[in-house]
Amino acid sequence: MDLAILFVKLGIAAIWGVVVGLLARRKNRNPWTWGLAGVLSWFIALIVLAFKSYQCPKCEFELTNEQGRAKTCPFCGPIGTGQVGAEPAA
Ligand SMILES: [Zn+2]
Numbered sequence: 657m658d659l660a661i662l663f664v665k666l667g668i669a670a671i672w673g674v675v676v677g678l679l680a681r682r683k684n685r686n687p688w689t690w691g692l693a694g695v696l697s698w699f700i701a702l703i704v705l706a707f708k709s710y711q712c713p714k715c716e717f718e719l720t721n722e723q724g725r726a727k728t729c730p731f732c733g734p735i736g737t738g739q740v741g742a743e744p745a746a
Pocket of ligand 1: 712713714715716717729730731732733
């Protein structure tokens with residue numbers, strides 16, 4: 657029975673790891689690092705992540721929430737929408 661409880665706890669920890677990882681990815685942060693943090697201590701990881709701002713994936717500039725939602729970096733322009741300065745259709 658103890659082994660079953662252990663597996664349940666591991667499963668729950670893994671789910672939290674995925675949840676925290678996905679939330680981190682939405683903020684352009686490393687999903688693996690945050691996922692691991694979520695497995696170790698999902699509660700602390702969620703709180704810390706909630707206070708972390710969006711981050712530009714290119715220059716790692718800390719974006720404001722408005723810039724993060726608009727996916728626009730003041731230095732790189734639009735982010736997360738494929739290539740910047742995409743070639744116009746021929
Ligand atoms: Zn940038």
